[in-house]
Amino acid sequence: MKNSLLKILFAVYSFYAFQINAQDSVFVHAQFDQESLKIRWSFSGLEAMQMAFDRTWQLKIYEDEESMLVHEINVRPKENAEILRFITSASDSVTYEIYNDLIGGNLLLESPDQEAWFELGFYFGLFDNFELSKALGLGHEINGLDKTRPYRIEINLQDANPARFRVAKKKVIYQDPVIRPKPDLLSLECNDNVVTVTGLLNESAQYYSSFDLERTVQGIDSFKQINRRPLIVNYAYEGSLISQRDTISGEGTTRYRLIGKDFWGDYGPYSDIASIDPCHITYVPPYPVLIKETEEPESMVISWLIPDSLHNLLAGFNIYRSSEKFGRQEKQNSVILPATQFTFIDRNPLSVAYYQVEAIYEKNKVKRSLSVHAALLDTKAPAKPANLQAHLDTNSRVVTLKWDEVKDNDLKGYRVFFAHGPESARLLLNNLETTNPFIHDTLSKNHLHQKIYYWVTSRDFSQNESFYSDSVIVTIPDIIPPAAPHLTHIVSDEHYLDVYYDRSASTGVIMHLLQKRRRGDLDWTSI
Template identity: 25%
Template structure:
């Protein structure tokens, strides 16, 4: 609806009101007009084209015309003089969802073209809200074009031929406009395929040889079929691999260490072979044992961490590595790496198996520790009134085979406890052996009977004994006698003030020998033995 007011004065300003005839509907519209300002109809916006197969898509911007037009006429001409409108009613594009961003372009598709590659000319005429027509837009030329590529080729064969990749393909029902083929290569199946053919292959080509495949990375290939319009189709990718039977070089420079928690860290430099994909790590508890694989899959690193138990009797562990290339060729294993475990296991405890006590020494028989890394044994002693052990003797490596230990620094009467401990080369100490208690009696040398002499009186038929009286509180003497090959027997008792004795009870002829012992109030002397005498 509209109304035209031709009765106005120039350079005036007017306000118009439009009121419904039906007063029950209170709806009034207002518009302000300044006649000093003139309104010019802008030129229709420029057309842009998209040449598709059997159709042409046109578009124009609506940003530049500032809502000057509410609809459009689209016109087409084959000669540029005679124009035909393609729309029977003004073309109006519906407004999109108001919650979305506003449209930037209006689109129109001409699907009535006769054939591809027939040029047409197009122009646009804008229609204002007052049904006034704009000046036509600039003319553009467009045509339908072939946008359908050939059928995709199918790669039928790909193989290694003396270090080169040879691929073959087929193309069913080649189109009449087929122009040729191109070969693309990529290092990954989903990567960017770069053409490797210096120029397009002919329409009859069905085989191509890549003389420079990547010897390190992977090689994926596709075949492009291209028609004369530049449309291309592409085959499914195919993987071409080189047959590699040459293993990497032997790894060198393997080093490692073991900390006090049993964590082993191995390191080595990366090999020079460009196709190395990883390394395998092997270990054994002895250099002449079979090595076990620690890595089910090759590790892609030059550092490996292993965890071992230190509570074992084996003091060493051995490692090797092997390099693995992308075709799983394994190199010769590296030189064996020997690592010494931190020693936290104490040696086996030695034992005191027997003892012998004199009045001046204690002799201990021992069973040394059976551990092979023992460096020394330490003998401890504790007196009867002592609370702690005192080390008194150390046996080093040179005397570890010794089975008897002498303690000459004892006095009697006294009671001693002895224990033995072993120490290995790492300083680990065994538990103390079960203690052995011994009692040392008083030194009896001061009570010894000296100067015992025996002589036979052939006339009186008696044997006379004489001796020197000892010091000390002597209570009596005990005389012992042995006849011929018999044993010493208790023969007589003599008062302490005597220093001689006569044996008149000579029953047999032969060799007689005597002994004497002093009995004191606090001790007894050892038996003193005389020289034998011959009784006839």
Template identity: 25%
Template sequence: MKKLYTFISLLLIISTSLAQEKAKVLVSSDQNNQIIIKWYTETIYTENPVNIYRQEKNDLNWIKINTIPIVRKNQLSEKLKEQDPLFNIIENKILGSRAKDLDGITKFVIMIRSVEYPEFSEFLGIQFFDKDITLGKEYRYKINEIENTKESELGLSEWIVADKYIPKSAPDSLKVVQNDYSANFSWIPNEDLFMGVYLYRAINNAEKEKLTSVPIIASADEQGNYPEIFFTDDSLKIEESYSYEISGIDYFGRESKLSPKITFTIKDISPPPPPDKLITEVVGKNVRLYWENKNVPDLAGYYIYKTSMNDTAFKRINNTPIGKEYHTYTDSVKDIGVHNYKVSTIDESGNESFSEIYPAVINDIFPPAKPKLLIASADTGVIILSWQENTEPDLLGYYVYRTIDSDSKNYSLLNADPIKENRFINYLPREVKNNFLYRVIAIDSAYNKSDYSDFAITRIPDAIPPQKPVIKSISQEKKGLIVEWLPVFDLDLAGYQVYRAEKDKTPIQLNVNLIKGIELFTDRLALPNVDYNYFIIAVDSSGNLSEKSELYAAKLCIETEVNIDFRKITVEYKKKKQHVQISWEVKSDNEIKGYIVYRKTNEQENFKPISGLLPKPEFTDKNISAGKEYLYEIKAFTTDNKQVKSKTKKISIP
């Protein structure tokens, strides 16, 4: 009962003075030169009749102003019940129970309706109009309860000067705070003047409307403290302009003046979800990024950020966002080493979210051989791919790509993580009837990727251009550079065109006539010590040109030997600092550019890089777990892009 009493205490205006009084008596002037008297008890109304007495200022006499005792009526008017059908239920509750036996919710409803409907207050026997007054004089009123022909005082009003009613000012300090896409409201309650407030809202300068059908009542706790938020409007929309005003409603059902208007526009402040499952794919000096992302309605696109190994500040590398329908980007880099990437999503309001940071190592290690003998066999709703297994000892796995209807420029990656088996099952809807083309690449533990495999198709198209040639090798002889490539298996193959390009120069075709029946060309015009890029284009008998092969870099030069010796490697667990300290000594005839530390556990098959390019022979591994055993290797990189790997060092973490 104590919690209920606290809950309805504001509604009944039961202040500290109620300890001496049984009822709170409220008085107010109206527009008709009358004084309205209204009284509330803890049970809202009394079962016993009451008399009302008036006293004039400086007069000791009390005058009874009602001709007959005032008591609750036994029937509510039909007109009132038609206005609000809830009065049918309220009437039954009141007539069927004693006032003191009504539950708290019923009292709450009776209290609200007695304020909104003066006729209902008269039904309850808690309201009276004193017409026999003189304007300008000061009065107060006393309510006496009659029980067994004896009267006892229920409550005494404050003094009031008889005057014309003037609407009061609205409650002070209306405050509106946006919280995401909602608006939270608070103000300074005035329990002596107002039972609650009405909140009005206008959208985009339209006509204002009342947000709630009943007054908003700010209830204090037992210590008299109010909550920070009195009301929340959670029906707001982005880019809409909203204006709010409040008015107080007094205990006689009258609204105050409106408060000053507060207007604001809802802005989109929620960033889109960041890209997920970012993959960096390194092919030569090209880094291809793949990512996934949830589809959100206001997504504008993606930005790519990069930092090189000697810089910690990320720089955006695309001036305009990548279209939201794309999930890949290729970055051409010049420097060998570690490059870190992250991808951001940006929405139409400019909110941006960033992915995790993913490294890409550019080096000159030979990639795995391209997968061979790719075969695609189709069945209902499924395509099974198989190919000849690669034999490289550091092979990490394979990536599988697919395109539709010979769209050879827009392949989609099918597996986010490399698969270890030389077999892949692609499940498709049964009703799909497109031509599907597949190709596979191999990836090793250093994240070097092979050339793409030959195409595998589920249904032979009527006509396609020759397959993309693949340069197998470029070797050196005294007279020039020998370019060799794998044969393109095409029934109507007419021959090949060989191209060479220098930096920032247009590629030139080296052969005048198509090369037929041989996959070899000797470039006798290559100049020594010049960096070249070669590519091959296959041509069929109809003049269709294949995609140009991947660029193959070569230079007519003499390779220098690498002589690097790891003399001493120390791996220590620092218990106080909870990290592993690694240091080493190197003897080298070559100029060393830096080092990269690799690590794996016994459960992992391959080493993975855990550092960037280090200028000094030392590294601290802080990302360790107790009870684990770690294996470390170090690679030294020379200024002419050679590398040497150390022996493996093992340490157990207690």
């Protein structure tokens, strides 16, 4: 298939190749119409094309008999904004993307076959769009020439290696316009409402480089193009063939017509119109479009769509549910739902479920949708921990907290908070949840507070958190001695002593004790 398409596409433009040398070829074609002389050209080979975009094409036109220069111009690609004005089809877009890769040096080719496909993709977008060719610097149009005289066209790539890129020359004379025939009558075949449109073009194929297929349905006057890319003639078949597949609706007559476009983007006349009626009714499964919780607590609503053309063929619907994607589906409705009902509320949903909607058509035709996943949004917090207790080991200064375990299938863990007063800011003891219903907290020896308040919360995997538990208070015994007083001076005479000192700076000191001893004694006695 790939090789056939390569041959087909190559046949479209190889007729116009003008050989320069064994390495590079330039495609040159010229044609007079009623008002102007149109010229287009390009290199074969993306490497040469990339080099050409970095340089300027010099175009000269001579009156052939006298070799008198009558027109000269330098041609380069336009700015991107100007080029984009002439992008009108998917093929044009491919050409523009490859052009940008070429000038940016981003076109990476891994094999000769890949290069051939990129080359064909690039040129194909130029065949039907002469305005795009001009915008890319690969075409030119001249008005005002005397059509009775022959002309010689010379195209040269400036500042290029003359041994590789020699001047291309071509002669052109005016010819009366050819009356292009309309494409032959289309052949239509229908199977399950899929229509195969075939155009047996015969002699009309030689006048066009591509074709567009248009369609309209009963009740609509205007035709609309249905092919995303121009249709190319398949010359591998005798009689020259184009083919396109199209899906039609189950109601009304569908009409088709074909139109050809030549090398310059000009259209010929339309073919005769061919018509076809629906050949089969395609029963389609429902398409679930919405599964969400309702305003009712713990309820799930399922909505689905069916094409309008099939509504009059419906008998009703069934809803199926499973706890696993590929698990056994169980019907949720006790009686068949009406054909006019396109929603269903599951008032006893699973936390995670997979739903299917089954459409029942006339003649017992049944179509079931694919499984669609649904999950209840968890906004319910677990219960708060109860029976919080605390024990302080005064020697190690370790507080052990424990509480009753919270029973919840979605429980992630517990968070412990502490503060130095019942109204003080509550701080997290640890950043991560603890999964055990107990925890240890080691107090610093420099801890100056005499009381610590603790609380515990529980948290689930949906980040729902319970209220604080009742607090527990840990009282820290005072085991730090007060600061020593400072003896300042002593005043004495032969009967008494006056001792002067500064009191201890610590709070909570209830008395100061003054002691003495004689020189040489070891023991102190209180005064």
